[in-house]
Amino acid sequence: MLAFTLKRLGLAVLVTLTVSVISFSLLHLSGNPAAALAGENATPADLEAITRQYGFDRPLPVQYADWLWNALHGDFGQSYYFKLPVSSLIADRLSVTMTLGVCAICFALFTAVPLGVAAAVRPNSIIDRTALFLSVAGQAMPSFWFGLVLIVLFSIKMRLLPPSGSASWQHFIMPTIVLGYYAMPAIMRLTRAGMMEVLNADYIRTAHAKGAGAGRVLFKHALRNAIVPVVSLAAVQMGFMLGGSIVVEAIFALHGAGYLAWESISRHDLPTVQALILIFSCFYIVFTFLSDLANAWLDPRIRVG
Amino acid sequence: MADTILTVEDLTVDIPIGAGTLHAVRGISFDLKRGETLCIVGESGSGKSLTSLAVMGLLGKRIKRDAAKLEFDGKDLAAIGPNEMRALRGDRMAMIFQEPMTSLNPAYTIGDQLCEALHLHRKVSKAGAEKHAVELLGKVGITAAESRLKQYPHQLSGGLRQRVMIAMALMCEPELIIADEPTTALDVTIQAQILRLLADLKREMNLALILVTHDLGVVARIADKVAVMYAGEIVEAGTAAQIFDNPAHPYTRGLMRCIPVPGKTKPGEPLGSIPGIVPSLVGGIEGCAFRERCELATAACRKTVPERTAKGGHRYRCVHDIASAKVA
Numbered sequence: 001m002l003a004f005t006l007k008r009l010g011l012a013v014l015v016t017l018t019v020s021v022i023s024f025s026l027l028h029l030s031g032n033p034a035a036a037l038a039g040e041n042a043t044p045a046d047l048e049a050i051t052r053q054y055g056f057d058r059p060l061p062v063q064y065a066d067w068l069w070n071a072l073h074g075d076f077g078q079s080y081y082f083k084l085p086v087s088s089l090i091a092d093r094l095s096v097t098m099t100l101g102v103c104a105i106c107f108a109l110f111t112a113v114p115l116g117v118a119a120a121v122r123p124n125s126i127i128d129r130t131a132l133f134l135s136v137a138g139q140a141m142p143s144f145w146f147g148l149v150l151i152v153l154f155s156i157k158m159r160l161l162p163p164s165g166s167a168s169w170q171h172f173i174m175p176t177i178v179l180g181y182y183a184m185p186a187i188m189r190l191t192r193a194g195m196m197e198v199l200n201a202d203y204i205r206t207a208h209a210k211g212a213g214a215g216r217v218l219f220k221h222a223l224r225n226a227i228v229p230v231v232s233l234a235a236v237q238m239g240f241m242l243g244g245s246i247v248v249e250a251i252f253a254l255h256g257a258g259y260l261a262w263e264s265i266s267r268h269d270l271p272t273v274q275a276l277i278l279i280f281s282c283f284y285i286v287f288t289f290l291s292d293l294a295n296a297w298l299d300p301r302i303r304v305g
Numbered sequence: 306m307a308d309t310i311l312t313v314e315d316l317t318v319d320i321p322i323g324a325g326t327l328h329a330v331r332g333i334s335f336d337l338k339r340g341e342t343l344c345i346v347g348e349s350g351s352g353k354s355l356t357s358l359a360v361m362g363l364l365g366k367r368i369k370r371d372a373a374k375l376e377f378d379g380k381d382l383a384a385i386g387p388n389e390m391r392a393l394r395g396d397r398m399a400m401i402f403q404e405p406m407t408s409l410n411p412a413y414t415i416g417d418q419l420c421e422a423l424h425l426h427r428k429v430s431k432a433g434a435e436k437h438a439v440e441l442l443g444k445v446g447i448t449a450a451e452s453r454l455k456q457y458p459h460q461l462s463g464g465l466r467q468r469v470m471i472a473m474a475l476m477c478e479p480e481l482i483i484a485d486e487p488t489t490a491l492d493v494t495i496q497a498q499i500l501r502l503l504a505d506l507k508r509e510m511n512l513a514l515i516l517v518t519h520d521l522g523v524v525a526r527i528a529d530k531v532a533v534m535y536a537g538e539i540v541e542a543g544t545a546a547q548i549f550d551n552p553a554h555p556y557t558r559g560l561m562r563c564i565p566v567p568g569k570t571k572p573g574e575p576l577g578s579i580p581g582i583v584p585s586l587v588g589g590i591e592g593c594a595f596r597e598r599c600e601l602a603t604a605a606c607r608k609t610v611p612e613r614t615a616k617g618g619h620r621y622r623c624v625h626d627i628a629s630a631k632v633a
């Protein structure tokens with residue numbers, strides 16, 4: 001288990017480095033950072049000065065090494081727009097993104113798992129069909145569109161929920177649903193497939209033979225085995241949602257890291273974008289790693305060799 | 306306490322498949338007294354497992370069970386509700402399955418699974434249940450029982466897992482145990498150990514045992530009664546002595562030729578075998594189901610098969626009167 005963990009960790013570090021190299025190169029090749037920094041009314045002399053001041057005239061690998069060295073020390077530079085350290089800027093916004101991510105994955109799990117179980121217990125029933133419909137709809141519907149529909153319905157028509165901002169818990173309801181609904185179909189289908197398989201297993205018959213009741217057989221004996229891959233999937237999705245909430249945060253003007261990313265991209269705020277890409281990819285990598293660990297931990301056949 | 310623990314009369318099991326119905330068990334009857342061992346023999350597909358599951362009430366929702374009488378200790382199993390049936394299962398009647406490798410839940414320890422069997426039916430403390438589990442593991446011949454409680458099924462061999470299954474069946478001291486080919490999946494040496502264990506336990510605890518097997522050698526050693534099943538019917542039933550001394554039904558005789566007899570069967574000499582396969586039971590069968598494979602088959606075998614009394618005094622179902630006719 002230790003060797004396995006170390007190997008996965010090493011791989012994770014390599015992937016993170018690769019992501020940072022690629023994103024750094026792409027961002028610096030996509031436009032002149034000095035121009036973005038100087039603003040629209042800058043003279044060529046201003047540009048010259050800024051280029052020299054920030055070292056944009058140095059070769060790209062040197063700039064990258066410089067950036068990486070500082071980043072490893074927690075210094076991601078100054079935001080061009082906010083004129084604040086990027087690290088503290090992002091730290092401020094992460095709590096909103098984290099809250100949204102946790103709420104969304106919980107919402108997805110608490111709706112998708114019971115639906116998946118019910119669908120597996122009665123295949124082709126009304127519940128199964130409803131669940132299938134919901135999951136197809138969830139995959140077909142773009143998040144931005146679903147978000148707008150919710151805003152129109154609950155904020156404009158019914159005036160129940162605030163359409164945008166992040167001041168109170170009510171502000172998180174619609175974003176949670178939109179982001180969570182995105183993760184639901186896969187969780188539901190995996191739960192259903194897993195339960196269908198497990199319910200046919202010999203040990204389920206053993207549980208019945210012992211005199212266990214239907215609920216106990218379903219939840220203690222079947223779900224405990226079917227849930228293992230679901231937990232892994234949810235962890236991966238969690239990583240994805242923390243980085244992928246840009247669209248949802250932008251629609252609902254939730255001031256999280258995703259919203260910051262969207263703002264910074266439109267303002268050519270290179271250091272902020274660069275740092276966010278790194279952080280989002282770290283989320284993804286960390287949660288994928290956690291998913292592997294969860295899998296190993298939940299399955300005694302892996303955990304206890 | 307009634308002497309008879311189980312009465313089965315005219316039990317049928319029907320499975321809907323596609324357009325038709327598979328008549329997998331077709332009107333079988335038997336009974337069993339406390340402390341008795343009934344062996345059900347017959348080749349694969351003859352309906353032995355379905356019979357066992359039908360008695361335990363473990364057939365799926367899809368499968369239909371019907372019986373003129375299905376009584377456990379005077380209680381009509383066909384009439385009681387699912388909750389009452391559940392209360393009996395694992396408590397007064399228990400089952401051991403053919404596949405020890407997959408019959409234990411991989412997610413829980415041996416201890417958890419053993420204790421659960423007890424907790425489902427008795428109010429006992431965790432410590433009390435564990436003590437009982439250790440005792441029973443010792444009884445089924447598992448050493449270092451205490452440390453086994455913390456192990457997971459994948460850490461045990463097939464033979465050990467089947468011992469655990471047996472211990473689990475014994476947790477509530479049942480009166481009836483149904484063992485459905487408990488040794489088929491195990492190595493030959495382990496098979497003998499497990500069967501000896503079952504026979505010993507049965508004697509010690511005065512259990513009624515239904516042992517499903519297709520190994521007649523085993524039957525000869527431990528059966529009080531034998532029921533020979535073919536294509537969903539009991540074609541011959543009697544005491545072990547009756548069946549072994551005077552097998553009447555051609556199918557039973559065929560089975561007998563398949564067992565090696567020490568001293569008589571020379572090493573390397575081929576054993577008898579019954580050519581052909583079990584006929585399809587979809588849509589039901591007219592006349593004798595064995596006629597396609599039977600050396601005595603005549604045109605009369607297409608008609609209804611009467612029940613007859615064999616020379617030994619037991620019953621068999623065949624068109625031919627084998628007790629009086631001279632058959633080799």
Ligand SMILES: Nc1ncnc2c1ncn2[C@@H]1O[C@H](COP(=O)(O)OP(=O)(O)O)[C@@H](O)[C@H]1O
Pocket residue numbers: 320322327329347348349350351352353354355356
């Ligand atoms: N769940 C099921 N669905 C369809 N057919 C079944 C099912 N269970 C058993 N059968 C069929 O019923 C017949 C009897 O099966 P079974 O009782 O398992 O035989 P045995 O235990 O004697 O080998 C076989 O032909 C088998 O294919």
Ligand SMILES: [Mg+2]
Pocket residue numbers: 353354355485486
């Ligand atoms: Mg069977």
